[in-house]
Amino acid sequence: MSTVTVTESGAQPADESLRVVDVVSAKAPITFALAILAMASLLLFGAQSGDTTFRFSRAGDFFTVPDVTVPATTTAWVLVVVLVALTAESVRRYVARRRTPGWLIALFALVALTAFLSWAGADATLRVDGLLAGTILLAIPLVFGAMSGVLGERVGVVNIAIDGQLLAGAFAAALVGSIFGSAWAGVLGAMLAGALVAVILAVFTITYFVEQVIVGVVLNVLVLGVTNFMFSQVLAENPEGLNTPPRLSQWAIPVLSDIPVLGSALFKQSPIVYLLYVVVAAVTYALYRTRWGLRVRAVGEHPKAADTVGINVIRTRYTTVILAGAIAGAGGAFYSLVSVQGFNREITDGAGYIALAAVIFGKWDPIKATLAALLFGFAGNLQGTLSVIGAPVPSEFMLMLPYLVTLLAVAGFVGRSRPPAASGIPYRKS
Known part of the structure; x- marks a missing residue:
């Protein structure tokens, strides 16, 4: 009996040469x-005309990194030549x-960014450490x-409701934090609110297919409507008692926060940033190094096979989706407890959709x-840095810059990628 290997042209004997098709995308060039x-x-x-100064150190650092001053336009042209080579x-x-x-x-992105900043920062000083610190802050909910x-897609459930979970978390953080007078109570309330939205998502998608x-x-729209209504009818009526939560102030980690450039960006942040470090490390370790993570990935790739070997597919999907909702809710607490002191309408500004783009751009890998x-x-x-230094960039362009970068990243640099095989597919146990 001859062995048969299936290729894209059909069944062929195994000893025949196989046709290998290597698809290479031209998106990047x-x-x-x-x-x-x-x-x-x-x-x-x-x-x-003029020079651009890049500043890397601040007062109190262990040592001083000298400022770098370059001719704005000339440096930009030199870097364009480097971009051509890349x-x-x-x-x-x-x-x-x-x-x-x-x-x-x-490398291309770094060189292109340096060229743009060299041009935009003519006759100005760019604080590199401040730019990085601001990046960390804005990226927290994302x-x-x-x-x-x-987590949702790894277990087979597409979580479009991230924005709703962030928004519910922001609302709950403001309300619970104000009632109990504790920012950490607000964080816990935010996690519970995100988990509640995730429960609704799980019931409809996992149980009712x-x-x-x-x-x-629908959940994003529902949460938006509910939070807007509650804001106008409840929080606005008693802002002192229901919409003035304590803020999570900065915690500077001794020694580490005094490292030039990266110290203030990474180690002089609010506690929710340090919580974020723990979450990213825990999710990465759990997905790839634990039995639970193996089960999650198995359910997301082939739920029927996972069920055959004794994994409870429904329970695994429920618990993972609810955990994912709690994590998103914690991100929503950033808006009410760190970014501003309290809740406002549509405070997330669609950040959940950008987070979803990050999942795709990151090819479903936590790191x-x-x-x-x-x-x-x-x-x-x-966008904010360019406004502060008075860069000659139209304000309309600066407003659309985050979304433009998102579009270019997902459409231009995400080559051939494959989501988990069962992502978005309901599991019906036969």
């Missing part, structure tokens, strides 16, 4: 070329049927939301999704 064109146009039609390498790899590696994409999205994307969108969320947070912080 095309995106590189478009970015160079945009940067060159900016320099040609908006050339600036694009040529990407094209060479594409012609050779090889993918553009992640390190090349990261990373929490991304962790929620990763309702289309997951539709349920997620990569975290890095993607940091990228989107950086784009949002850059």
Whole structure:
């Protein structure tokens, strides 16, 4: 009896040569070329005189990193030449049927960003440590939301309701924190609120097999309507008692917070940032290093096979989705307890959808999704930095910058990727 191997052309004897098709996307070199064109146009039609100063240290650091002052337009043009060389390498790899590696994409992004900042910061001083610290702050809810999205899809449930979970968490944090006079009570309330939204998502998608994307969108709209109503009818009537929670102030970690550049960005933050470090590490370890994580990934890839070996698919999906909702709710607490003191209408501003984009850009991996969320947070912080230094960039462009970066990242750099095989597919036990 001959062995048969199935290929894309059908069943063939195993001893015949197999046809191997290696699909290599041209997205990266095309995106590189478009970015160079945009940067060159900016320099040609908006050339600036003067120097740009990059400052890396602050008073009190262990040691001082000297400021770097460069001619704005000249430096930008030199870096454009470097970008052309990196694009040529990407094209060479594409012609050779090889993918553009992640390190090349990261290097291109870093050089392009430096070129843009050199041009935009003419006659100004750019605080690099402040830029990084602001990035961390703006990325906090995005990373929490991304962790929620990763867990949901890894177990086979598409969590479109991230924005609703963030919004519910922000509302509960303000209300519970104000009632009990404790910011940590607010964080706990936010986690419970996010978990409650996740329970509703789980019931409709796992038990009643309702289309997951539709349920997620409906939950986002529902939570938005409920929180707006409660804000106007309850919180606005008694803001002192119901919408003035204690704030989570900064905690500077001794020694580490005095490291130049990264010290204030990573180790002089609010406690919720340190909680975020723990969550990312725990999710990563649990998914890849524990029996629970193996079961979650098995349910997300092949629930029937998981059920066959004794894994309770329904229970695993329920517990994971609820845990994911609690994590997103904790991210919502950032808005009411750190960003501002209290809850406002539509305070998340669609951050849940950007977090979902981070999940896709990160290819459903916790660490990569975290890095993607940091990228989107950086784009949002850059908008404010450019406004402060008076960069000659139209305000309309700066408002759309975070969303433009999100679009370019997902559409331009996410090559061939595959979500968990059972993601979005309800499981009906036969």
